[in-house]
Amino acid sequence: MTKLNAFEVFQLLPKTNCKKCGESGCMAFAVKLLGRQIELEKCTPLFEEKAYEKQLKKLQELLTPLSEALETGIILEEEKCIGCGNCLIVCPVNVAENPESSAGIGVAPEKEENVIYVVKDGKAKIIDLTKCRRYADTEKLSYAQCRVCEIYCFTEAIKILI
Amino acid sequence: MALGQVERIVCPHCSLLCDDVFCVINDGKIVSTYNACMRGDAFLKLVNSPNRLTNPLILEEGRLKPAHLSEALDVACNLLSRAKKPLLYGWGSVSYEAQEVGIQLAEKLEGVIDSTSSICHGISLRLIEEISREEFKCPTLEEVGDMADLVVYWGSNPADSHSRHLSRYTVFPRGKVRITGRLEREVVVVDVIKTRSAKGINLFLQIEPEKDLNLIKALIEYLSGKELPENVGGIMKKDIIDFGKMMKKAQFGTIFFGLGILQQENFKENIEGLIKLVKHPNLKGQFSLMPMIGHSNMLGFNLAAKKMAGVPYGYGIDFSKNPPEKTTVTEALINGDCDAALIIGANPFASFPQKLVEKLQNIPLIVIDTQMNLTVKKASVAIPATITGVETEGTMIRMDMQTKKLRKFLDSPSENCLPDKEILQNLLQKI
Ligand code: SF4
Ligand code: SF4
Ligand code: SF4
Ligand code: SF4
Numbered sequence: 001m002t003k004l005n006a007f008e009v010f011q012l013l014p015k016t017n018c019k020k021c022g023e024s025g026c027m028a029f030a031v032k033l034l035g036r037q038i039e040l041e042k043c044t045p046l047f048e049e050k051a052y053e054k055q056l057k058k059l060q061e062l063l064t065p066l067s068e069a070l071e072t073g074i075i076l077e078e079e080k081c082i083g084c085g086n087c088l089i090v091c092p093v094n095v096a097e098n099p100e101s102s103a104g105i106g107v108a109p110e111k112e113e114n115v116i117y118v119v120k121d122g123k124a125k126i127i128d129l130t131k132c133r134r135y136a137d138t139e140k141l142s143y144a145q146c147r148v149c150e151i152y153c154f155t156e157a158i159k160i161l162i
Numbered sequence: 163m164a165l166g167q168v169e170r171i172v173c174p175h176c177s178l179l180c181d182d183v184f185c186v187i188n189d190g191k192i193v194s195t196y197n198a199c200m201r202g203d204a205f206l207k208l209v210n211s212p213n214r215l216t217n218p219l220i221l222e223e224g225r226l227k228p229a230h231l232s233e234a235l236d237v238a239c240n241l242l243s244r245a246k247k248p249l250l251y252g253w254g255s256v257s258y259e260a261q262e263v264g265i266q267l268a269e270k271l272e273g274v275i276d277s278t279s280s281i282c283h284g285i286s287l288r289l290i291e292e293i294s295r296e297e298f299k300c301p302t303l304e305e306v307g308d309m310a311d312l313v314v315y316w317g318s319n320p321a322d323s324h325s326r327h328l329s330r331y332t333v334f335p336r337g338k339v340r341i342t343g344r345l346e347r348e349v350v351v352v353d354v355i356k357t358r359s360a361k362g363i364n365l366f367l368q369i370e371p372e373k374d375l376n377l378i379k380a381l382i383e384y385l386s387g388k389e390l391p392e393n394v395g396g397i398m399k400k401d402i403i404d405f406g407k408m409m410k411k412a413q414f415g416t417i418f419f420g421l422g423i424l425q426q427e428n429f430k431e432n433i434e435g436l437i438k439l440v441k442h443p444n445l446k447g448q449f450s451l452m453p454m455i456g457h458s459n460m461l462g463f464n465l466a467a468k469k470m471a472g473v474p475y476g477y478g479i480d481f482s483k484n485p486p487e488k489t490t491v492t493e494a495l496i497n498g499d500c501d502a503a504l505i506i507g508a509n510p511f512a513s514f515p516q517k518l519v520e521k522l523q524n525i526p527l528i529v530i531d532t533q534m535n536l537t538v539k540k541a542s543v544a545i546p547a548t549i550t551g552v553e554t555e556g557t558m559i560r561m562d563m564q565t566k567k568l569r570k571f572l573d574s575p576s577e578n579c580l581p582d583k584e585i586l587q588n589l590l591q592k593i
Contacts, residue, residue: 083199084321085329086362090344095336102343104307104335105182106197109168120196122203152334152344152362154321 004062004073004162006030012055012062014045034073034162036066066161072134073162074150076126080157083122087149087158091116093131117149124157134160169571173198174255174551175205177455177561178303178324178331179568190573199325206552209572213534215546216576226544231578235585237543238504238528239592245502245526247482248273251491252508254457257556257568260582261459261466264506267590269481274500276478277463278508280490283453284464284476286424289433290451291475294441298475300452301416303330303562308337312408312415312447314350316436317374317422318454321358324561327454332416339414348408352377353422365404370396372426378435381406385444413447415440420454452562458551461559495521504528506547506582511536530585546579554581 009030017025021042023032032038040059046052066073085106088094095101097114112118116131133146150160167187173180175198183202186194191210195203208214218234219226229237242248250268253261254277268275277284290298306313313332320327328334333349340346349363352374360366369377373395380394384406390399409415417440423432440449455461464475471479477488494500495518502525511519512535522540529541538544548554551568553575558566574580580588 081200082321082325082358083201083203084325085197085199086334089329089334100182102336104330106330108170109184109186109196112196118196119199121194122198122200148344154325154358154361156361 004034004066006034009033009059009062012059013043014049014052014055016045018045020044033063034066072129072132073160074126074129074132074134075159075161076124077157077159078123078125080155081123082155082157083119083124084154085119085124086152086154087124088115088117088119090148090152092146092148093133097131169569171571172551172558172566172568173202173206174458174549174558174568175202176324177458177460177559178326179458179558179560179566180326180330181566182330185571187572192572201325208533209549209552209575211533214575215531215534215538215544215579217578218546219538219541219544221542226539226541229543231545231580234543234545235588235592238545239589241502241526241528241542242271242273242504242589243593245271245273245500247498247500249491249494249498249500249503250275250506251277251478251503251510252506253277253463254279254460255507255550256459256582257550257554257558258459258462258466259556260506260550260586261463262470263583263586263590265466265470265479267586267593268479269486270590270593272482274478274480274482274489274491274494274498275467276489276491276494277460277467278457279455279460279464280476280478281492282421282457282460283424283455284460285429286419286433286453287464287475288477289430290437293434293437300450300562302564303332303560306332306414306416307335307340309339309414309448310337310412310416311340311346312348312350312412314352314415314417315359315454316352316417316419317354317424318418318420319353319357319359319422320418320454321361323420323456324454327418332418348412350405350408365401365408367397367401367405372428374423374426375428375431375435377402378432378439381409382435382439382442385409385439385442387444409445409447409449411447412445412449415445415447415449417449417451418454419451424453455561459558461561461563462557465559492518500525502526502528504530505537505541506530506586507532509535509537511540530582532579545585546576547585548574548579548581550582553579554583556581556583 013026015026021029023029094115098107107118147160150158169185173183183198184196185192217228218231220229336343350365351360352367354371376395467473473488480487480489526542529538529544532549550556553572555570
């Protein structure tokens, strides 16, 4: 799957910076859209003006997978997961919350609520994604670049869409 | 969340013997696992499976019928005592303690005993010892994790065979020396196809089938400062040089090789080549070779056979000879005159080549197992056993020769299921 980026989304917006959406401009709107902090419907010109019809359709197609993803753009498909634990050990937040994991040791059941990933019943599970470094920083309108869980997942069970 | 009874255990499913697995137990059953990979989880959940063998079975009028344990043991005992040269085969997933009793039993019966290792990496270990003329030594997996800056998987596919190899031990942990973990290591995979293990690594070399030896030789030539041809076994010169440079630069490198290296016409030369490669004088770092042993306690059998009868790795023992000689299951079945077989913790009807299966089909079989399987279905008598590391304690040897103690944390599923060791001791006494 190709990554969505804000510029691609921006290209399909009206690019008039009319601010009807309540944002400072189309680029800012695009970034929030990817962070799922604003709905596409807020850009009223897109829906009201016939000229944007094609662009709207494309945008909607582009954004559909995102609606299944979590705030960080991370999707975990359990059917693909083999429980290797790579995500769990490589994720900097997991290791910070569960220091034993720096030695490759998994997360004990009583600590499962502290981390992002656990491997339970042979499959990875996402517990608390609000801790992920990619979690949108609304102020800065930016994402941390971390995506190591996706890079090192053996099976493509983890995908980061943005 | 209330978890109920939680046990930290050693996963008994593969020779990584991961010791950070948790089982949540409810009503005497494993309802949930933490940290076990998919295969380990499935194995642990089989404890409660309907396919569990909980009743002794005896073949009567062409059908397996439930019997009393004492009856089944008597039948097993008779078949074994009557046989001139029984074969005792399997042993890959039973405890070291049971393996020792198994060897004593073979000795008493003047039969043949062998494990899965003689058709697997036992051969690798033996060749390494023969060729290097020294005892096989390897770093521990923890040492690899602490120090390795180069980890190579050659003809092995850990993602699918030992799923937690990289995350629990070799690549992702932050080690004592490699304190940031993954970033300080190079990971290389050499294989004939791009497996899942080849994702997220530094270099993947797709070698043409049976061309591993050419690549090994090319690397040796590169290290010796010789010119390389443009292409070796489908691999570009540039990639070989990259690999060679990684080896030269590395302070600590380990090559984990799999059946891809062994299941080839020239497997001997492959292993000889790999030994030459890791011992190359132009390598500054500390290099080692480790076969990716599969069965949880295959190594245990090798060590027990070595200690008790002095046979090298990858061999079984023929106690019909005086003094006992080394042999293998293949040799014993093809040329031998084995006239009964005891199969324990193995499913040869599913894993053996056809010509060996045919041999087994024609002799009485005593099968000791935890699950119903193809081999049990062919048995003259089947004896149910408890699962080592779950319902029975015992020792197993990890792929890097480290000893792991496994606990009992569940009760036996039935009074008919005894630990392997007890079943074998029982037979030993009766015979
Ligand atoms: S309403 Fe639409 S066109 Fe106007 S600034 Fe927002 S995104 Fe751009
Ligand atoms: S993106 Fe980084 S911080 Fe977020 S879950 Fe993945 S590894 Fe952890
Ligand atoms: S890295 Fe991928 S396959 Fe491995 S446990 Fe995580 S999600 Fe599953
Ligand atoms: S890697 Fe092997 S020992 Fe570890 S959890 Fe998986 S099956 Fe069990």
